[in-house]
Structure formats: C-alpha cells, structure tokens
Amino acid sequence: MSFDERAFFDERSESRPGRFQCPKCRRTNEYSVRWVRRTKKSRLPPGSDDHDRAKFAKLRNYLLRLDDEVTCKACGRKFEIPSQHSLMFTDQLAGLPNSDELEREIALASGEEAPAAEPAKPALPARFTRKPQWK
Numbered sequence: 001m002s003f004d005e006r007a008f009f010d011e012r013s014e015s016r017p018g019r020f021q022c023p024k025c026r027r028t029n030e031y032s033v034r035w036v037r038r039t040k041k042s043r044l045p046p047g048s049d050d051h052d053r054a055k056f057a058k059l060r061n062y063l064l065r066l067d068d069e070v071t072c073k074a075c076g077r078k079f080e081i082p083s084q085h086s087l088m089f090t091d092q093l094a095g096l097p098n099s100d101e102l103e104r105e106i107a108l109a110s111g112e113e114a115p116a117a118e119p120a121k122p123a124l125p126a127r128f129t130r131k132p133q134w135k
C-alpha cells in the first residue's frame with residue numbers, strides 16, 4: 001500500500017502579505033493571505049516501499065494558498081485573488097525578489113526616483129576666464 005502525498009510532508013499554516021487591486025473600486029491594499037507550507041519530512045514514513053521512495057525523492061517543498069478571495073478594505077466587497085498561483089514551490093520562491101524589492105525596482109524603472117545630481121563642472125582654466133586686455 002502506498003502513502004498519500006501528505007504523509008511525506010510536515011504541514012504548517014502561515015500568513016503572507018499580498019497587494020491586490022479591488023476590481024470594483026480599483027483601490028489597492030495589502031491583504032493577509034493564508035497559506036499552508038508543506039515541508040518534506042526528513043525521512044520516509046515507516047513501511048514505505050520502493051514506489052514511495054521514488055515518489056518521495058521527487059517531492060519539493062511548496063506553499064498552497066488556502067484563501068481564494070479577500071474582502072476589499074475600501075468598499076467591503078469580496079473579490080477573488082487575481083494571482084493564478086495558488087501553489088508555489090519554495091525553491092522557486094527563494095530565487096524571487098521579495099515584493100518590497102520588486103516595487104522599488106518598478107519605481108526605479110518608471111523613473112519615479114529623483115534624478116541623480118549632475119556632476120559639478122570642472123572649473124575653467126584661468127586663461128579662458130581672464131578678461132581680454134585691450135590696448
């Protein structure tokens with residue numbers, strides 16, 4: 001008999017922040033979204049067979065989103081979380097910048113950042129600034 005996939009994982013629930021725009025009032029707010037994190041157990045459950053071992057070797061840690069919708073903080077209407085991703089592998093996640101960094105990059109790319117101060121012009125040599133002497 002082989003095990004259900006869940007037997008290979010330790011499960012822990014967690015909340016992750018997400019910024020979503022309400023499709024009704026178009027306001028963007030930060031919401032706390034519930035996820036469950038499944039971390040591979042350090043060893044196979046007792047009584048595993050070869051099939052389980054092969055399956056276990058292929059498993060990756062992942063996050064599964066529990067919430068499908070949030071209640072808009074501005075207008076109070078429920079809307080669906082627009083992200084397609086209700087499952088994320090945590091090794092995939094580690095390679096991504098966090099959302100704060102991402103927003104900074106977007107702000108930079110769109111030119112919201114103040115332009116860098118121009119480098120001071122080098123002073124002209126005296127021979128160019130000396131007043132001409134007329135005789």
Ligand SMILES: [Zn+2]
Nearest residue numbers: 022025072075
């Ligand atoms: Zn709204």
